[in-house]
Amino acid sequence: MRDVAIIGVGLTKFGERWSSGLKELMGEAGLAALEDANVTSHEVEMLYGGTMASGRFVGQEHTAALMADQLGFKNIPAVRIENACASGGSALRQGYIAVSSGIHDIVVVGGVEKMTDVTAGEAATALGGAGDQEWELFQGITFPGLYALMAKRHMHEYGTTEEQMASVAVKNHENAYKNEFAQFRKRISVSEVMGSKMISDPIKLLDCSPISDGAAVVVLAPLETARKYNDTPIKIVASAQASDTLRLAERDSLTAIKATSIAAQSAYKQAKVAAKDIDVVEVHDCFTIAEIMAMEDLGFYKKGKAGKAIEDGETALNSKLSVNTSGGLKGCGHPVGATGVKQAAEIVWQLRGEAKDRQVKGAEIGMTHNVGGSGATAVVHIYKRAD
Amino acid sequence: MRDVAIIGVGLTKFGERWSSGLKELMGEAGLAALEDANVTSHEVEMLYGGTMASGRFVGQEHTAALMADQLGFKNIPAVRIENACASGGSALRQGYIAVSSGIHDIVVVGGVEKMTDVTAGEAATALGGAGDQEWELFQGITFPGLYALMAKRHMHEYGTTEEQMASVAVKNHENAYKNEFAQFRKRISVSEVMGSKMISDPIKLLDCSPISDGAAVVVLAPLETARKYNDTPIKIVASAQASDTLRLAERDSLTAIKATSIAAQSAYKQAKVAAKDIDVVEVHDCFTIAEIMAMEDLGFYKKGKAGKAIEDGETALNSKLSVNTSGGLKGCGHPVGATGVKQAAEIVWQLRGEAKDRQVKGAEIGMTHNVGGSGATAVVHIYKRAD
Numbered sequence: 044m045r046d047v048a049i050i051g052v053g054l055t056k057f058g059e060r061w062s063s064g065l066k067e068l069m070g071e072a073g074l075a076a077l078e079d080a081n082v083t084s085h086e087v088e089m090l091y092g093g094t095m096a097s098g099r100f101v102g103q104e105h106t107a108a109l110m111a112d113q114l115g116f117k118n119i120p121a122v123r124i125e126n127a128c129a130s131g132g133s134a135l136r137q138g139y140i141a142v143s144s145g146i147h148d149i150v151v152v153g154g155v156e157k158m159t160d161v162t163a164g165e166a167a168t169a170l171g172g173a174g175d176q177e178w179e180l181f182q183g184i185t186f187p188g189l190y191a192l193m194a195k196r197h198m199h200e201y202g203t204t205e206e207q208m209a210s211v212a213v214k215n216h217e218n219a220y221k222n223e224f225a226q227f228r229k230r231i232s233v234s235e236v237m238g239s240k241m242i243s244d245p246i247k248l249l250d251c252s253p254i255s256d257g258a259a260v261v262v263l264a265p266l267e268t269a270r271k272y273n274d275t276p277i278k279i280v281a282s283a284q285a286s287d288t289l290r291l292a293e294r295d296s297l298t299a300i301k302a303t304s305i306a307a308q309s310a311y312k313q314a315k316v317a318a319k320d321i322d323v324v325e326v327h328d329c330f331t332i333a334e335i336m337a338m339e340d341l342g343f344y345k346k347g348k349a350g351k352a353i354e355d356g357e358t359a360l361n362s363k364l365s366v367n368t369s370g371g372l373k374g375c376g377h378p379v380g381a382t383g384v385k386q387a388a389e390i391v392w393q394l395r396g397e398a399k400d401r402q403v404k405g406a407e408i409g410m411t412h413n414v415g416g417s418g419a420t421a422v423v424h425i426y427k428r429a430d
Numbered sequence: 431m432r433d434v435a436i437i438g439v440g441l442t443k444f445g446e447r448w449s450s451g452l453k454e455l456m457g458e459a460g461l462a463a464l465e466d467a468n469v470t471s472h473e474v475e476m477l478y479g480g481t482m483a484s485g486r487f488v489g490q491e492h493t494a495a496l497m498a499d500q501l502g503f504k505n506i507p508a509v510r511i512e513n514a515c516a517s518g519g520s521a522l523r524q525g526y527i528a529v530s531s532g533i534h535d536i537v538v539v540g541g542v543e544k545m546t547d548v549t550a551g552e553a554a555t556a557l558g559g560a561g562d563q564e565w566e567l568f569q570g571i572t573f574p575g576l577y578a579l580m581a582k583r584h585m586h587e588y589g590t591t592e593e594q595m596a597s598v599a600v601k602n603h604e605n606a607y608k609n610e611f612a613q614f615r616k617r618i619s620v621s622e623v624m625g626s627k628m629i630s631d632p633i634k635l636l637d638c639s640p641i642s643d644g645a646a647v648v649v650l651a652p653l654e655t656a657r658k659y660n661d662t663p664i665k666i667v668a669s670a671q672a673s674d675t676l677r678l679a680e681r682d683s684l685t686a687i688k689a690t691s692i693a694a695q696s697a698y699k700q701a702k703v704a705a706k707d708i709d710v711v712e713v714h715d716c717f718t719i720a721e722i723m724a725m726e727d728l729g730f731y732k733k734g735k736a737g738k739a740i741e742d743g744e745t746a747l748n749s750k751l752s753v754n755t756s757g758g759l760k761g762c763g764h765p766v767g768a769t770g771v772k773q774a775a776e777i778v779w780q781l782r783g784e785a786k787d788r789q790v791k792g793a794e795i796g797m798t799h800n801v802g803g804s805g806a807t808a809v810v811h812i813y814k815r816a817d
Contacts, residue, residue: 044531064564094512097559098485102567104559105514108673108806118692120671121807122520125481125510127492133509137524144431144531172484172491177451180489284507286495305505419495420508 046266047142048276048429051080052388057257057376058226065101065157066113072258072381073114073153080262081272084115087262088147091138092123093130093154094380099169101157110153127173128329130154131259131383132284132413132422139282139424142263154384155258166254170379173416175289187251187330189291189417191243194332196297198245201347203335205245209236210354211331212249212373218360219370221400224385226255226376236331250331255376259384261391266429275395280316281425283309289419300418303340307423310410311342314425318342321364321425322406323393325386327414328371337412338366341423365403368393383413383422394428433653434529435663435816438467439775444644444763445613452488452544453500459645459768460501460540467649468659471502474649475534478525479510480517480541481767486556488544497540514560515716517541518646518770519671519800519809526669526811529650541771542645553641557766560803562676574638574717576678576804578630581719583684585632588734590722592632596623597741598718599636599760605747606757608787611772613642613763623718637718642763646771648778653816662782668700668812676806687801689808690727694799698729701795701812705729708751708812709793710780712773714801715758724799725753728810752790755780770800770809781815 053075055068063071077084092107103109107123126133131154138152158166171180174189197203213233219225236249262272269276285305288294295301311317318341326341328334338349343364352358358366369375369389372382390409392398409426440462442455450458464471479494490496494510513520518541525539545553558567561576584590600620606612623636649659656663672692675681682688698704705728713728715721725736730751739745745753756762756776759769777796779785796813 044533066564096485096491098483098556101563102555102559103563104483104512105561105676105803105806106512108513108802109562109676111673112675112677112806116673118672118674118689120523121513121673122524122671123512125491125512126494126508136507137509140531140533141527144527144533146431146527146531168489169485172489174492175496176488176490177453284509285505286498286503286508287505288499289492289496290499302505415495416492419492419499 044143045145047139047263047279048266048269049261049387049391050264050269050273050276051076051082051262052391053079053260054224054385054388055258056224057255057378059159060256065097065103065155068157068256068258069110069113069153069155072260076260076262082149082262086149087116087119087151088149089119089141090116090121090151091134093134093383094123095125095127095130095156096169096172101160126420127415128379129383129413129415129420129422130380135383135387135424136282136284136422138263139279142265148265150263151260152263152384153258153260154381156378156380157256158254158378159256178290187243187246190330190332191246192291193297194245197332200298203350205237206233207350207354208250208331209233211328211334212236214359215328215367215371215374218368218401219374222370222375225370225374226253227374246330252329252372252377255378257376257378257381259381259388261384261387276429277391277394278427278429279424280427281310281313283313284422287419289416291417300336300340300414300421302418302421303337303412306421307341310423310425316408316425320408321410322408323365323368323390323403324410325367325369325389326412328367328373329377341412360401361404368398368401368403386411386413387424390426394426431530432532434526434650434666435653435656436648436774436778437651437656437660437663438463438469438649439778440466440647441611441772441775442645443611444642444765446546447643450643452484452490452542455544455643455645456497456500456540456542459647463647463649469536469649473536474503474506474538475536476506476528477503477508477538478521480521480770481510482512482514482517482543483556483559488547513807514802515766516770516800516802516807516809517767522770522774522811523669523671523809525650526666529652535652537650538647539650539771540645540647541768543765543767544643545641545765546643565677574630574633577717577719578633579678580684581632584719587685590737592624593620594737594741595637595718596620598715598721599623601746602715602754602758602761605755605788606761609757609762612757612761613640614761633717639716639759639764642765644763644765644768646768646775648771648774663816664778664781665814665816666811667814668697670696670700671809674806676803678804687723687727687805687808689805690724690799693808693810694728697810697812703795703812707795708797709795710752710755710777710790711797712754712756712776713799715754715760716764728799747788748791755785755788755790773798773800777813781813
């Protein structure tokens, strides 16, 4: 198995992109990534594209072939990956395998979602497909409802508070304020989160990531030839994934996502690093409670301790551990298929030292954590600057 | 790269499976495949699941994790592949890469679709997502319409006749009659096809593959350890894939599917065999004209010559080349995500000598050919009995 590097990244601005369809978003992020990688379209050998529910959002399936076509990658194999909100991270892992195994050299991994052409209710129903349709959705529960169950239990077991959850949103909006690609470049306060509309007790509107349009693309190459394209290749030192039951009711615990801890342990082992070695991490904060659980399941805090630590500012930019410097799903936006790839792009910028106002000083090791559904899929990658 | 073998296969009966949902279909095919492979669920290291439009058909995304859960594969990585009607073949290729690269040993590849819970109009719209939604579907053309354009041009350029197309359906129903898993175990005549309802001139009802429910699963292992599980492992000697524009209007030709010929040439090279060496092939006959084009694009006949050869019986069971012994998409049924995996299962049975009444005598080399949309994806695999 060969070492694999990311040699180029590209994003669209995330948000309500009324004037851009799926193809325009793919094109915008893809061309930015190819330019960043100094790669021409005819050098690309394979494409993996993450999209969750494009069929329901815009009537379009077969989106990887569409992306290959849109970017001028004539006749290469193109494969769409759908693993709910972990589609992007799962696509990245497949790209990593394709390069690492020696099957392909230059592989493009894209993620895209166009969510704002449907009503909020239609979007909630489409996203509900990430859970068990028959046993959860059809019975009336939505994703805020599922995470509300987890939040309530976390509060009960560990004394986690609504204010602690709110502090996740405040931090992520603070970071998003500094990110030109973010959907919400707007600071918010704990009291604003606490006072926002109740969605599913205890989850309020400002505890939720938004409905977003956007795309993200990264370009992979074998590390041994990466410098032919780019002076600052970022090495992927671990790629791990795990699954669990779709149904929340069948899990061992409501307060931990087991797929995350399994994937994280595998990733730490592959990378030969520990949680304490990570300088910057993008975690899957689809709801604020999800970031609290992620900080625990990834091994940064003991169970029940993350809420207070976040409230105390330990995960703010350039504090103990910089978490979700992009603004996370909450602040940067959550075009579901794109999120996992956007996380990788943010870590690449951080490890290159190109993250501008949100740069983590001296960042050397980064991590991304992408979750599908209420935890039926988790994908963890670890990255280092190539020596 | 290691040699890869198929050590077990399982199918559900294809058809209108009113009493089975997505999960029941997955379970039925999956357990049959595990039993056939003599593999227990805890030995499985990874799952790839092909599903095309489960979001629109039954409201369920995230189907690979659901399949892993349903089959008791605790916490393994599970990845859904969506490449329209080539989802199954594309999933098989990803499974092949995962085993061949040495990343995983026992990998399960499944395909499933539950299509009969929606109206025919809703199904046609969902399937339309395989083409370009904005430039084709939204303008009013459906898949029978796209293939009708190809058929008309093929007739114009080569003199292909409607009777020749009808003979594809007659042959495939004849094979399906002998297949216990087939949706249509009913012989039909050329005059019945010619007299069936016009769908999109010149394509009539009996030129079209049906709307179907069904699942198919294969189990992969490294060839070097395959006999630990199964006495008759079938070696995958080639795995190739190509893409093209989603839009039919932008192709070089209306009478050939370029992605098929590119994938086929790559596959022949990998396998070190020629078209004349193939004993049995499952081709993608979503419409009868598609089988005629496939026989040409795969190199079995020169352009314009396949229609007459099929009409003359050259591709009937145990004639010159046995084509679509399962009944193909036309006779066996076409649960879109399952089709590519079902094709592999049929070839495995043929090469093992277990195809019962539809056994091709002395079959040693087999091929599968799976197409997405009107040809934006094509996947070709070649198989041999392991020595």
